[in-house]
Amino acid sequence: MSAGTKMSPTKRLGYWVVDFLIDYLSPILQALSTVWLTVADKPAFKLYSQNISNSEYFDRLVKLLQNDWSFWTPAFLFILGTIGSMHRTHAVKKLQNQIQEMEQAIRSVHPEFKQAWDTKLETLTRNYSLPHTTRISVYKHEGNQFTLYHRYSEDPVLKKPGRPFYPETDGCIGKAYREGKCEVSNLPCPQTDLANYKLAQQAQFNINSGTVDNFKMKSRCYAAYPIYELNKRDKIGIIVFESTLPDQFSSIDLHTKIKGKEGENLSILMAAWKNVEPSLIYAKDMGY
Amino acid sequence: MTNLKDVIGYICANYPHKDELSDARITKMIYLADWKSALDRSTQITAINWKFNHYGPYVDDIKNLTSSDSDFEVHATSNIFGGYKKLISLRNNFTPESLQAEDKALLNHVIETTSSLTWDGFIKLVYSTLPVVVSERGSQLNLVETAQKYKSA
Numbered sequence: 001m002s003a004g005t006k007m008s009p010t011k012r013l014g015y016w017v018v019d020f021l022i023d024y025l026s027p028i029l030q031a032l033s034t035v036w037l038t039v040a041d042k043p044a045f046k047l048y049s050q051n052i053s054n055s056e057y058f059d060r061l062v063k064l065l066q067n068d069w070s071f072w073t074p075a076f077l078f079i080l081g082t083i084g085s086m087h088r089t090h091a092v093k094k095l096q097n098q099i100q101e102m103e104q105a106i107r108s109v110h111p112e113f114k115q116a117w118d119t120k121l122e123t124l125t126r127n128y129s130l131p132h133t134t135r136i137s138v139y140k141h142e143g144n145q146f147t148l149y150h151r152y153s154e155d156p157v158l159k160k161p162g163r164p165f166y167p168e169t170d171g172c173i174g175k176a177y178r179e180g181k182c183e184v185s186n187l188p189c190p191q192t193d194l195a196n197y198k199l200a201q202q203a204q205f206n207i208n209s210g211t212v213d214n215f216k217m218k219s220r221c222y223a224a225y226p227i228y229e230l231n232k233r234d235k236i237g238i239i240v241f242e243s244t245l246p247d248q249f250s251s252i253d254l255h256t257k258i259k260g261k262e263g264e265n266l267s268i269l270m271a272a273w274k275n276v277e278p279s280l281i282y283a284k285d286m287g288y
Numbered sequence: 289m290t291n292l293k294d295v296i297g298y299i300c301a302n303y304p305h306k307d308e309l310s311d312a313r314i315t316k317m318i319y320l321a322d323w324k325s326a327l328d329r330s331t332q333i334t335a336i337n338w339k340f341n342h343y344g345p346y347v348d349d350i351k352n353l354t355s356s357d358s359d360f361e362v363h364a365t366s367n368i369f370g371g372y373k374k375l376i377s378l379r380n381n382f383t384p385e386s387l388q389a390e391d392k393a394l395l396n397h398v399i400e401t402t403s404s405l406t407w408d409g410f411i412k413l414v415y416s417t418l419p420v421v422v423s424e425r426g427s428q429l430n431l432v433e434t435a436q437k438y439k440s441a
Contacts, residue, residue, distance in 0.1 A: 165441055278420065
C-alpha cells in the first residue's frame with residue numbers, strides 16, 4: 001500500500017497481522033515446537049491425560065513446575081532467543097527495505113551512469129585545477145585484466161575511449177595495480193623524439209613500439225593509483241591521471257588525495273553503481 | 289540484410305514471455321542481434337543505423353513499423369513504476385521469408401540469453417556492450433567497425 005492511501009482500522013489491523021505472520025511466523029513456530037519437545041516428557045504435562053478438572057489440573061501443574069529449574073531455565077532461554085530472533089528479523093527487514101529503496105533510486109538514474117562519472121571526474125579536474133591537456137580514466141579490475149570504466153577530459157579528442165581491455169601486468173595501470181602507485185613525470189617528447197619516447201614506454205611500462213603507435217594520446221606524465229573496495233583491502237580499480245605535457249601533477253600531491261577522502265569517495269561511487277554498472281566481461285560472457 | 293518486419297515477427301513469435309515484449313525491449317533485442325551479428329559475421333542482421341540516444345541504443349524504425357503494419361498489434365499498458373509501455377504482439381502469423389538459418393540462430397541466441405533477465409539485467413547487458421560503452425550520447429553507433437576493433441583488441 002503506497003504512502004498516503006487511506007485505510008480503515010480493521011483493514012490496517014488485517015495488513016499488520018499478515019505482515020507480522022510473514023515476518024515472524026517462522027521463529028514463533030520454531031520456538032513453539034522447541035517448547036513442545038522440551039515439556040512433552042515432563043510429568044506435569046502428563047497430568048492432562050488424567051481424568052481431572054481443568055482447575056485442579058492447573059493447580060497441580062503450577063505446584064509441579066514452580067520449583068522445576070529444568071523447565072524454567074530452557075523456557076527463559078527460549079523466550080530470550082525468540083525475542084532476539086524477532087528483533088533481528090525486524091532489523092534485517094529494515095535494512096532490506098533501505099537497500100530496495102537505494103536500488104530503486106539507482107535504477108531510476110541508470111541511464112545517467114556516464115553523466116554521474118563525468119560529473120565526478122570533471123569535479124576532480126576543476127578542484128585540482130588540472131590543465132586541459134589532462135585526461136582522467138578509471139579502469140575496473142575484472143578477472144585478470146582491466147576494462148575502461150569511465151574517462152573524462154575537457155578535450156573531446158583525448159576523451160575518446162581506446163582499447164576495451166588492458167592487461168593487469170603492463171602499462172601504468174599494471175604498475176599501479178602491483179606496486180600501489182605509478183608516477184612518471186617527464187617522458188621524452190613524442191613529437192620531437194619518438195624513438196626515445198618508445199624506449200621509455202618499454203622501459204617504464206613494458207609497452208612495445210607497436211602499441212605505442214596505436215596510442216591516441218601520447219602522454220608525457222602519468223599518475224596512477226588503486227581504488228579500493230570499501231573494506232580497504234581489495235583493489236577494484238585504478239585511476240589514471242595523464243597529460244600530454246610533462247610534470248603536471250607533482251605539485252598537487254594526487255597520491256595523498258587519492259589515498260584519503262577522495263579515494264574513499266571513488267570507492268563509494270563504484271560501490272553504488274556495482275549492480276547496474278556496464279561490464280564488458282558480463283556482455284562477453286553472454287556472447288556479446 | 290533481412291527484412292526488419294521478419295526480425296520483429298520472429299522475436300514476437302518465439303520470445304517466451306509475451307507480456308515483456310514492449311517496443312523498448314524489442315528495439316534493444318534487435319540492437320543485440322545486430323551487435324552479435326557484427327561480432328560473428330562482420331555485418332548487421334538489419335539495415336538499421338543505430339543511434340545512442342538518452343536511453344541507450346534507439347531508433348524509431350521498430351515503433352513506426354509495428355504501429356503501421358496490420359500484422360502487428362500494439363497494446364498500451366503501464367510498467368511496475370507506473371510508466372507508459374507499449375506491448376507488441378503478432379496479430380497474424382506470417383513466414384519470415386528473409387531470415388536464413390544463421391539469422392534465426394542469432395535471434396535465438398538473443399532470445400535465450402535475455403528471456404531469463406529482469407529489465408535491470410537486460411538493460412545492464414545492453415549498456416555493457418562495447419558500442420554503448422565507448423560511445424557518447426547522441427552519437428551514431430557503428431557496430432561493424434566497433435566489432436572489428438573489439439576483435440583485434
